[in-house]
Amino acid sequence: MLEAILLSVKLALLSTVLLLFIATFIYLVLPKQGILQNLVNTVMMLPLVLPPTVIGFYLLLFLSPQGPLASWQLAFTFEGLVIGSVIYSLPFVYQPIRNSIMAIENSHYELAAIMGAGPLDRFFSVTLPLARNGFIAAAIIGFAHTLGEFGVILMIGGNIPGETQVLSVLLYELVEVGDYPSAHKLSALLLLSSFCLLLLMSRFSESWLVKESATPAFKGGQN
Amino acid sequence: MREVGTSTSGLVLKIDCEINSSLRLSIDEAIPIQGLCAVYGESGAGKTSLLRAIAGLNVYSGAYISYKDEIWQDKAHFKQTHKRNLAYVMQEANLLPHLTAKQNILFALKRRNQWNKKATSDNVEFQKVIELMGVGDCLDRYPVQLSGGEKQRVALARALLTQPDLLLLDEPLSALDDNRKAELLPYIELIKSELQSCILYVTHSKRELAKLADRVLMVEQGRYTLSEDIYSSLFPGDTALAKEVVFAAKVVAKEPKWGMQVLDIAGRQLRLKDSGERIGSAVNLCISAKDVSLSLERPERSSILNLLPATVISLQEMPDDFSIDVLLDVSGQRLWASISRFSAQQMSLEAGLDLWAQIKAAAIVA
Known part of the structure; x- marks a missing residue:
C-alpha cells in the first residue's frame, strides 16, 4: 500500500508542477479574444464534462503499440499517466490561474511600466506576486484532483504495482478481491487528505469567484 | 508652425x-x-x-x-x-x-x-x-x-x-x-x-x-x-470660469476668544477664522467672486465683518441672463464680485462708482 501512496504523491506532484507551467504558458500566449481563444478554451474545458474513460480511451489509442505515438512507448507506463493527468486536470488548474491574472488591475501594469519595467519584467514583478493566491489555489486543486483520478489512469495505465498502480486503482482492486479492512484504511486516507487540501485551498481561492473583466486595453498588460 | x-x-x-x-x-x-x-x-x-x-x-x-x-x-x-x-x-x-x-x-x-x-x-x-x-x-x-x-x-x-x-x-x-x-x-x-x-x-x-x-x-x-x-x-475678462483672485496678506493678530485672526491686506484689516498660521506670517488669500457682495453705503451691524472700499472697473453680463460679474479695484488690486442683475440695476452700478465690497468668505492658501 505504501508503494501506491508514494506513486500517487509522485504522480500528483509532477503533474502539478507541469500543469502550473503549461496553464500559465497557455494563458500568456493565447489571444485574449477571437475564435482561436474560444476553440482552445473549449478544448481545454472538455475534461470537465467528458467521462474520464473517453479521454483515457483516446489517449490509449494514441499511445498504444498500433497508435501514432507508439514509438514513445508510453502506454501502461508512469510517463503515460503523467500525460493523462496533465490533460485531465488542466481545466482545474487553468481556471484559477486565468481568473487571478485577469483580476489584476491594468493600472498596476501601467504603473510598473511608468517605473521602467518592460513586459517580461512586469510578468515577474507584477503578475506573479499579485496572482500568487491563484497559483497556490491552482496547485492545490491540481494536486488533489490528480490524487483522486481513476478512470483515465485505469484506461491508459492499467494496474501495474510500482509503475501505474496508484491509490484509487489499488482501492478498486482491494474491493474486487474483498479486502475490506485495507479498502477502509485507504478510503479514509483519501477522504481525509482531500478534505485537508480543500480546506487549505479555500484560504487562497477568493480569486476563483472574481468575475471575468474586460480585456486590458493596455497593450503590454497581458504579460 | x-x-x-x-x-x-x-x-x-x-x-x-x-x-x-x-x-x-x-x-x-x-x-x-x-x-x-x-x-x-x-x-x-x-x-x-x-x-x-x-x-x-x-x-x-x-x-x-x-x-x-x-x-x-x-x-x-x-x-x-x-x-x-x-x-x-x-x-x-x-x-x-x-x-x-x-x-x-x-x-x-x-x-x-x-x-x-x-x-x-x-x-x-x-x-x-x-x-x-x-x-x-x-x-x-x-x-x-x-x-x-x-x-x-x-x-x-x-x-x-x-x-x-x-x-x-x-x-x-x-x-x-x-x-x-x-x-x-x-x-x-x-x-x-x-x-x-x-x-x-x-x-x-x-x-x-x-x-x-x-x-x-x-x-x-x-x-x-x-x-x-x-x-x-x-483671469481673462471674457471666460465664464470661476473668478477667483489671490491676495497677498499678512497675519497681524489673533483673537483667541472669538477663534479669529486679523489679516492685513494693503493696509486694510480682515477678520477670518483662525486656521493656525503664526502671527507675522505671509499668506495668500483666495477670494472667489461668489463670496463677494456689494453695498453702496457702509453697512452697520452686519454679520459680515469684512469690508473693503472698492471702485467699479467694469461690469460683465453673464450668459445665464440673470447674473452679472463686477470687476472691482481694491487699493490697486483686482477683485471680482458676482451679483444678480436685479441688484446691479437697483444699485445703478456703473464703472467708476465707489462702494463697499463685503467679503463673505475667504480661504487661506498656504
Whole structure:
C-alpha cells in the first residue's frame, strides 16, 4: 500500500508542477479574444464534462503499440499517466490561474511600466506576486484532483504495482478481491487528505469567484 | 508652425485625434524644458488623455511626440512607456500594492537608474529626498497602511529620486481634502526647485496654478493653447470660469476668544477664522467672486465683518441672463464680485462708482 501512496504523491506532484507551467504558458500566449481563444478554451474545458474513460480511451489509442505515438512507448507506463493527468486536470488548474491574472488591475501594469519595467519584467514583478493566491489555489486543486483520478489512469495505465498502480486503482482492486479492512484504511486516507487540501485551498481561492473583466486595453498588460 | 523633426529641444506635441464622439484632442505646441507648465481646464476637457499620450499609455494615431529631439511617437516609431525617461504621479493608486513604500521607490530606482546611477537606498541623495518629503516613517509600510497624503508623498519622493527628464503630475493632490492639499503644496514647490526638468502639472485649481506655474497650457474642449502669461490666462475678462483672485496678506493678530485672526491686506484689516498660521506670517488669500457682495453705503451691524472700499472697473453680463460679474479695484488690486442683475440695476452700478465690497468668505492658501 505504501508503494501506491508514494506513486500517487509522485504522480500528483509532477503533474502539478507541469500543469502550473503549461496553464500559465497557455494563458500568456493565447489571444485574449477571437475564435482561436474560444476553440482552445473549449478544448481545454472538455475534461470537465467528458467521462474520464473517453479521454483515457483516446489517449490509449494514441499511445498504444498500433497508435501514432507508439514509438514513445508510453502506454501502461508512469510517463503515460503523467500525460493523462496533465490533460485531465488542466481545466482545474487553468481556471484559477486565468481568473487571478485577469483580476489584476491594468493600472498596476501601467504603473510598473511608468517605473521602467518592460513586459517580461512586469510578468515577474507584477503578475506573479499579485496572482500568487491563484497559483497556490491552482496547485492545490491540481494536486488533489490528480490524487483522486481513476478512470483515465485505469484506461491508459492499467494496474501495474510500482509503475501505474496508484491509490484509487489499488482501492478498486482491494474491493474486487474483498479486502475490506485495507479498502477502509485507504478510503479514509483519501477522504481525509482531500478534505485537508480543500480546506487549505479555500484560504487562497477568493480569486476563483472574481468575475471575468474586460480585456486590458493596455497593450503590454497581458504579460 | 514648426516642421516635424526640425524643432530643437523641449516637449513637442502634435496631436489631432478624436478621443471619443464628443471630444477631439488637438494640440500643436512645444513646451520648454525649464520650469513647471500647468495644464489647466475643466474636467473632461482631455487633460488626462494628453498626459497618458505623453507617457505612452494611450496611443493616438497620427500623433507626434518628441522630447529633446528624441522621437517618442511618430508615424514610424513608438517608444514604449518603460523606455521613456519620465515619472508620472496620478490622482491616486501610484504604488504597487504588494510592495512596501521603500520597495516601491526602489522598484523605480532599480529600473530607471540607467539614467541615474547615484540613487540607491543608503546614500545621501535618498535620505535627503525622504526627509524632504517627510516619508521616513512610511518606508516599511504597505500602501494599504498609508494615508492618502502619505501615499502621494511617497510617489512624489519616488518621482524626485528617479530624476526623470519629464515629470507628469496629474492632479496629484485632488484625492486629498483641503487641509492635506495645503500641506502637500509646498512639497510640489520643493520638487519644482529640486528637479531641473520639465514638469507638466494638471490642475483645475487656480490657487495651485497661481502658486506654482511658470507657464500654462490652457485646454478647452480638447483644444490646447500654451501661454507664458499666467495671469491673463487665469483671469481673462471674457471666460465664464470661476473668478477667483489671490491676495497677498499678512497675519497681524489673533483673537483667541472669538477663534479669529486679523489679516492685513494693503493696509486694510480682515477678520477670518483662525486656521493656525503664526502671527507675522505671509499668506495668500483666495477670494472667489461668489463670496463677494456689494453695498453702496457702509453697512452697520452686519454679520459680515469684512469690508473693503472698492471702485467699479467694469461690469460683465453673464450668459445665464440673470447674473452679472463686477470687476472691482481694491487699493490697486483686482477683485471680482458676482451679483444678480436685479441688484446691479437697483444699485445703478456703473464703472467708476465707489462702494463697499463685503467679503463673505475667504480661504487661506498656504
